[in-house]
Amino acid sequence: MTDAAVDRSTTADRWSARWSAWRLPRGLHPGAWWLWALGLATAASHTTNPLGLTLLVAVAALVVVQRRGHAPWALAFRMYVWLGVVIVAMRVVFRIVFGGGQGEYVLVRLPEIPLPEWAAGIRLLGPVAAEQVLGGFYDGLRLATMLICLGAANALANPKRLLKAVPGALYAVGTAVVVALSVAPQLVESVLRVRRARRLRGASGRGTRAFRGVALPVLADALDRSLALAAAMDSRGYGRTAAVPAGQRAVTGTLVLGGLLGVCAGTYGLLDTVGPGYLGLPLLLAGLAAAVGGMLLAGRRVRRSRYRPDRWRLAELLVAGCGIAAAGLTVLAGTADPELLYPPVSPLTWPELTPMLLLAVAVAAVPAWLAPPPTPVPRDHT
Amino acid sequence: MITFDRVTVRYTEDGPPPLRDVTLTVEEGELCLVAGRTGAGKSTLLRAINGLVPHFTGGTLHGSVTVDGRDTRRHPPRDLADVVGVVGQDPLSGFVTDTVEEELAYGMEQLSLPPAVMRKRVEETLDLLGIAELRDRPLRTLSGGQQQRVAIGAVLTSHPRVLVLDEPTSALDPTAAEEVLAAVTRLVHDLGVTVVLAEHRLERVMQYADRLLYLPGDGRVVNGPPAAVLAGVELAPPLVELGRLAGWDPLPLSVRDARRRAAELRGRLGGGAPPAPAPAPDPTTALSARKIVVRYPGTVAVAGVDLDLQVGQVVALMGRNGSGKSSLLWAVQGSGPRQGGAVTVTGAAGAVDPKSLPAHQARRQVGLVPQTPGDLLYLETVDGECHQADQETAAAAGTCRTLLDQLTPGLPGDRHPRDLSEGQRLALALAVQLTAAPPVVLLDEPTRGLDYLAKRQFVALVRGLATAGRAVVVATHDVELVAALADRVIVMADGEIVADGSTAEVMLASPAFAPQVAKVLAPAPWLTVDQVAAALVAEREPA
Numbered sequence: 033m034t035d036a037a038v039d040r041s042t043t044a045d046r047w048s049a050r051w052s053a054w055r056l057p058r059g060l061h062p063g064a065w066w067l068w069a070l071g072l073a074t075a076a077s078h079t080t081n082p083l084g085l086t087l088l089v090a091v092a093a094l095v096v097v098q099r100r101g102h103a104p105w106a107l108a109f110r111m112y113v114w115l116g117v118v119i120v121a122m123r124v125v126f127r128i129v130f131g132g133g134q135g136e137y138v139l140v141r142l143p144e145i146p147l148p149e150w151a152a153g154i155r156l157l158g159p160v161a162a163e164q165v166l167g168g169f170y171d172g173l174r175l176a177t178m179l180i181c182l183g184a185a186n187a188l189a190n191p192k193r194l195l196k197a198v199p200g201a202l203y204a205v206g207t208a209v210v211v212a213l214s215v216a217p218q219l220v221e222s223v224l225r226v227r228r229a230r231r232l233r234g235a236s237g238r239g240t241r242a243f244r245g246v247a248l249p250v251l252a253d254a255l256d257r258s259l260a261l262a263a264a265m266d267s268r269g270y271g272r273t274a275a276v277p278a279g280q281r282a283v284t285g286t287l288v289l290g291g292l293l294g295v296c297a298g299t300y301g302l303l304d305t306v307g308p309g310y311l312g313l314p315l316l317l318a319g320l321a322a323a324v325g326g327m328l329l330a331g332r333r334v335r336r337s338r339y340r341p342d343r344w345r346l347a348e349l350l351v352a353g354c355g356i357a358a359a360g361l362t363v364l365a366g367t368a369d370p371e372l373l374y375p376p377v378s379p380l381t382w383p384e385l386t387p388m389l390l391l392a393v394a395v396a397a398v399p400a401w402l403a404p405p406p407t408p409v410p411r412d413h414t
Numbered sequence: 415m416i417t418f419d420r421v422t423v424r425y426t427e428d429g430p431p432p433l434r435d436v437t438l439t440v441e442e443g444e445l446c447l448v449a450g451r452t453g454a455g456k457s458t459l460l461r462a463i464n465g466l467v468p469h470f471t472g473g474t475l476h477g478s479v480t481v482d483g484r485d486t487r488r489h490p491p492r493d494l495a496d497v498v499g500v501v502g503q504d505p506l507s508g509f510v511t512d513t514v515e516e517e518l519a520y521g522m523e524q525l526s527l528p529p530a531v532m533r534k535r536v537e538e539t540l541d542l543l544g545i546a547e548l549r550d551r552p553l554r555t556l557s558g559g560q561q562q563r564v565a566i567g568a569v570l571t572s573h574p575r576v577l578v579l580d581e582p583t584s585a586l587d588p589t590a591a592e593e594v595l596a597a598v599t600r601l602v603h604d605l606g607v608t609v610v611l612a613e614h615r616l617e618r619v620m621q622y623a624d625r626l627l628y629l630p631g632d633g634r635v636v637n638g639p640p641a642a643v644l645a646g647v648e649l650a651p652p653l654v655e656l657g658r659l660a661g662w663d664p665l666p667l668s669v670r671d672a673r674r675r676a677a678e679l680r681g682r683l684g685g686g687a688p689p690a691p692a693p694a695p696d697p698t699t700a701l702s703a704r705k706i707v708v709r710y711p712g713t714v715a716v717a718g719v720d721l722d723l724q725v726g727q728v729v730a731l732m733g734r735n736g737s738g739k740s741s742l743l744w745a746v747q748g749s750g751p752r753q754g755g756a757v758t759v760t761g762a763a764g765a766v767d768p769k770s771l772p773a774h775q776a777r778r779q780v781g782l783v784p785q786t787p788g789d790l791l792y793l794e795t796v797d798g799e800c801h802q803a804d805q806e807t808a809a810a811a812g813t814c815r816t817l818l819d820q821l822t823p824g825l826p827g828d829r830h831p832r833d834l835s836e837g838q839r840l841a842l843a844l845a846v847q848l849t850a851a852p853p854v855v856l857l858d859e860p861t862r863g864l865d866y867l868a869k870r871q872f873v874a875l876v877r878g879l880a881t882a883g884r885a886v887v888v889a890t891h892d893v894e895l896v897a898a899l900a901d902r903v904i905v906m907a908d909g910e911i912v913a914d915g916s917t918a919e920v921m922l923a924s925p926a927f928a929p930q931v932a933k934v935l936a937p938a939p940w941l942t943v944d945q946v947a948a949a950l951v952a953e954r955e956p957a
Contacts (some may be wrong), residue, residue, distance in 0.1 A: 229789035231749040234774030264508030269495030269524035337526040339519030
């Protein structure tokens with residue numbers, strides 16, 4: 033065996049070792065999935081082409097099926113798809129009811145409901161044209177696709193892990209959200225329990241008295257629980273802070289508040305065309321910088337470590353990159369041939385795909401294989 | 415390890431202080447048991463250890479509490495988190511995250527331990543408490559005993575030197591309670607953790623305790639070895655009462671201790687047996703249920719159960735958590751779901767199925783007091799609740815109050831129901847339900863949080879109901895209570911009845927359900943101290 037062959041084989045070994053490490057099941061950083069999904073949603077927002085949109089939905093579904101975990105939120109995707117169907121149906125129905133009836137190809141003629149004089153310009157029912165139904169369908173499909181893309185992110189990434197990734201300064205806010213999320217089902221449970229108990233006293237469960245009978249014990253219950261939780265968090269060390277001199281605290285507060293004010297004023301300046309130029313973008317950027325600086329400073333006060341943090345590795349970069357590339361390619365496709373991405377409904381034309389759009393869809397589908405597989409089902413011994 | 419130096423705690427200026435001039439020391443590595451009546455200040459004592467009293471609860475604390483050299487006056491609870499771990503009564507309400515592994519790590523994240531240390535400690539703790547297979551499970555899906563062990567694990571990961579547990583087993587069935595207590599004793603023996611533990615059912619833990627802190631209720635704390643302290647205490651577990659009766663000194667703390675000394679007592683009792691309970695004069699069936707089925711999505715809670723209740727009989731319904739006890743009671747009452755079967759209540763109005771009646775009439779057939787009796791109450795005063803109960807049932811004014819006075823005399827009418835003790839609240843809820851005069855009364859886990867004295871009153875109260883011609887069902891985990899109270903015991907498992915017979919038959923048949931007296935005096939069929947006492951008196955009299 034020659035030296036070169038040995039060299040080649042070790043290189044191959046190294047690559048295969050890297051590949052198998054890559055394939056180790058793990059949860060991807062939730063941020064990566066969200067960026068990918070936002071990229072897809074952006075792509076969807078730049079076209080009304082039903083073929084493109086359907087392909088995007090299919091890609092989202094494919095990736096979800098390939099790479100979702102086994103946690104409860106992973107099953108939410110189906111719900112988003114149904115929501116999408118409802119949105120499309122609603123759009124079409126609205127177009128039929130408040131149609132206006134422009135278009136040559138009339139499908140059916142519904143009886144028009146006459147409206148009084150002051151409602152001129154609104155028409156109820158009347159002739160239904162194919163163009164108008166199709167327009168509603170395209171519109172609805174675009175909205176539904178964007179929603180389904182976000183639903184895919186929700187199914188792929190634990191929303192609570194995303195909260196764990198917030199910067200230190202926002203840690204308290206993140207904790208509050210997590211607690212609120214876990215309190216909600218408890219509240220529902222205690223409402224059900226108390227309502228059942230009210231039936232034991234012969235209450236029908238209706239009227240203001242019944243409401244009082246349920247609300248008071250539930251509120252008392254919720255209060256007890258939150259006190260117990262606060263006591264537990266306190267005795268487990270929540271809110272241990274590094275000693276911070278009063279001066280630095282004041283600086284931090286001023287920076288954050290001033291920065292946020294700057295952001296507000298800057299946004300206003302940017303949207304308002306009359307005001308002087310320095311009120312726009314420069315102020316916005318300065319405000320943003322001040323706010324971020326303040327938060328970083330405040331984050332140093334929070335003395336806390338993270339257990340098994342999600343790391344941003346190559347796979348995360350690639351997945352997020354796929355989403356962003358898909359968005360970018362769609363925008364490019366839009367500049368190349370806009371009439372194909374927004375197929376006109378009048379005159380009626382058959383929608384066509386452009387190679388660029390097809391490429392965008394293909395890139396968006398890559399994470400189905402590129403992302404590491406999710407962790408297998410935890411075996412249940414009980 | 416823990417030092418109280420002349421500690422007095424007051425929540426209000428004029429009220430009696432829950433702790434008055436308390437001075438005590440708990441040494442390192444001890445298992446210290448805190449006992450006392452409800453409201454005697456046990457929780458105050460426990461919460462003073464990590465500074466929750468007064469930092470969190472308010473009130474004033476005179477004197478000083480020192481833990482591992484740190485004074486709680488200068489260290490709020492969060493700064494003591496690495497020294498004291500506190501687990502509350504209801505573990506679920508103290509969980510901050512939603513899966514087992516994250517919950518175990520939460521405390522360490524707050525202490526900002528390095529990730530490598532956290533990872534290692536989580537694995538160690540999972541093994542130490544035997545919960546490794548639960549690591550990915552959502553906390554809400556765990557059983558009570560598992561939740562309690564996770565809660566203990568969640569504070570253990572911070573490696574505290576002191577572990578404070580407030581009634582860790584009060585909501586658990588006997589087996590789950592054993593698991594938790596086994597875990598706790600392992601911590602004391604293997605890791606040298608100092609444990610301070612409050613508990614009502616002393617019979618479960620007193621044998622493991624090195625020190626007993628008894629709170630008589632007047633702000634004092636009696637401190638000493640368990641046997642010595644228990645000798646001078648009015649409320650006592652059956653073993654101690656048996657020891658007093660037999661004149662053993664020191665008092666036995668475990669079944670093993672007692673059994674080794676009981677040869678003489680067994681001899682005195684001879685081959686005698688407790689008098690068989692007088693059969694009910696008229697075994698009339700008050701309620702008969704056939705083929706009851708209760709299903710929840712994914713599970714069958716009650717699988718075709720037949721149940722007959724006799725007038726004047728107290729039935730104890732036992733079985734582990736989740737065996738279908740509550741579902742059966744709710745289905746029989748008619749307010750809960752019931753997918754199959756029939757219930758017939760034979761009352762004054764003839765035979766009816768409560769499920770077919772509107773709620774206000776169903777409660778005239780079967781009265782149910784739920785697991786949290788406070789759910790039934792929603793007005794501001796005791797009098798208000800009584801008045802409302804009279805109105806709801808169209809009973810004569812004062813009916814509910816009269817019933818309440820029979821149950822617990824002298825409850826102030828202007829008191830808020832939430833300010834009552836557990837026992838008083840239970841009595842009020844029961845009085846409210848009895849105002850409708852149902853022939854059948856169902857009680858779901860009524861003795862949670864009741865101390866020995868309150869339990870004794872509860873037994874008298876329920877026996878009174880039975881004597882007045884009601885059929886009573888009590889769902890409970892408490893074997894000692896069942897031994898003293900029930901005529902008949904039904905054991906459920908997986909939604910089916912696995913044993914049904916007289917109390918003596920069922921309880922003597924299996925060690926899991928045997929009360930302590932039975933374990934000591936086996937194979938003779940004695941169940942309670944009262945039975946033994948009566949037999950001893952009878953034996954002495956003819957002599």
